[in-house]
Amino acid sequence: MNPSNQLRLATMIRAIQESIMPAIRDDAPLAKEQVGLLMGHLAAMMQQDGQEHAVVAREWQLMSDLAAKLLDAAAGDAALAESAEATRNVLAATDASALSFAVEAMLANTEASESFKTASAKLAMTYAKAHTNLGRAWFMPMGFDGPSAGLPSVKEQLG
Template identity: 30%
Template sequence: MLPDIANRLSNLSKALETVIVPAIPDDNPFAKEQAALMLGHLAMLSEQWDAVYLYERGSLHNMTALARRLIACTDGLPASAALDRLAALLQDQPECLPLTASGLNAITKEVGTAVDQLIEVAFSEAGQHYRDCVTSQVLQYNRLQATRERIWFRRHGMDPDEKELGTLEEMLHTTKYLLDGDLS
């Protein structure tokens, strides 16, 4: 029987805690600090590994929704390569999403790059009305996506307002943190 990912991560943590960390000399605080960081990351990966696909699917949804909203802001703008590229990317999105989290992430990054390029055009070539529309849409996206990221990395324990955050389950399984609602 092959060990599952959770078991493998647990074994890595156990080896680090029981064998490697005790072998680090006391006069090497940097190595001890790095080992503690590794243990923290392994604990976070243990919690997240089975949810990565859902997290990436939500991130892609939010980025795509932002892209559609930005395109809707462009009425009356002259054609631009950035606008054409973003529209083409949205039109060419696969009907069936990739089956891996890394596949979803690759699409999110590609759409995100095109969104960034359209925003640059908006602020260098468009009028105030368009800049205001873009700013409003980006802020709405950022409020939701940043909250998703804060929840995702909550286990680090470094968020000063952690108590105001929803749960990982809520973030992954509800539409509360999605721009334009449901994932369909």
């Protein structure tokens, strides 16, 4: 029998609650704090189990959509010709880290036209909001953020 991730995580949480936490002395507040963080991470992992690849795919989709829209906005802008070509090449290679750097190079080009700067600022803000909301929803089980009023769940954002 190969135990599921859910069973393994539940076993870890039980071991912490029943064996480790009671063994921590009262004069060890840092140890208690770290155990609490560990419990929070394990509980979040239980809730997130199986969604990791879908979240990474959604992050790629958001970045590649931004890159494609920036390429459209950069059409005909001579100052962006080189960085646009680099972005096209990286986009085809599906390398998320390289695409992020290529998009950054386009956005940071101070020689770009005013129309590109205006369009790219709007596109970047739209991307940032969607990416931030995905991250906020992903880490909601950790309690890093305030109330989730109006924030779509990870499932809703992936759907």
